[in-house]
Amino acid sequence: MFGITDLTSYLLGTVFIILLPGPNSIFALSVAAKQGVRAGYAAAAGIVTGDLILMLLASVGVASLMRTHPEAFNWVRYAGTAYLSWMGIKMLLAKPQTASDTPVNIPSSHIYKQALSISLVNVKAILFFMAFFPQFVDPTYDRVPLTFAILGMIVQAVSLAYLTFLIFAGAGLSRRLAGKQWLGRWLARLTGVLFISFGLRLALSS
Numbered sequence: 001m002f003g004i005t006d007l008t009s010y011l012l013g014t015v016f017i018i019l020l021p022g023p024n025s026i027f028a029l030s031v032a033a034k035q036g037v038r039a040g041y042a043a044a045a046g047i048v049t050g051d052l053i054l055m056l057l058a059s060v061g062v063a064s065l066m067r068t069h070p071e072a073f074n075w076v077r078y079a080g081t082a083y084l085s086w087m088g089i090k091m092l093l094a095k096p097q098t099a100s101d102t103p104v105n106i107p108s109s110h111i112y113k114q115a116l117s118i119s120l121v122n123v124k125a126i127l128f129f130m131a132f133f134p135q136f137v138d139p140t141y142d143r144v145p146l147t148f149a150i151l152g153m154i155v156q157a158v159s160l161a162y163l164t165f166l167i168f169a170g171a172g173l174s175r176r177l178a179g180k181q182w183l184g185r186w187l188a189r190l191t192g193v194l195f196i197s198f199g200l201r202l203a204l205s206s
Helices: 007-019 023-035 037-059 062-068 070-093 108-120 124-136 144-177 181-204
Strands: none
Touching: 007 124, 007 144, 023 037, 023 108, 023 144, 037 108, 037 124, 037 144, 070 181, 124 144
């Protein structure tokens, strides 16, 4: 159907991959826990936009370019490491709020740009899309670009469904954390540690 050779296997693989913890999902969850559903969807919009850009880059062969020029891949990889680690350090060093502090609402546009940046520095995703999609494309189909578009739409739909679950889970967590500032501080620190670990994992990956 539409040049997709094994839709069931593709769906199962997509779900499994999206459920793996990563900086995108952790960021959406933490934003929703701090500022609610609207802010969470601003993060989701940035993530979906970033993934779409990466899929387009993969489709035009940027992954092949990075394979033939490892220095380009390394430059982007280390830039992503620095960005994720910087965000993690900011979370660790953030000044704890006291009961008298007025909650700081970060504009949705800023959250969107942060989420977009986090998604775009995940250069490994370009290589993933380049390696994953072709396995399920019938090369004899006369509309291969349409096949790639449908595969991409499926990824985005599954991703958005999962992000929606995380956003509402985060918003529910926010209500439970109300009045428990010490727990909120530890959650922020844990998120910071996770971001630093994501950055280090990106730096050490080959």
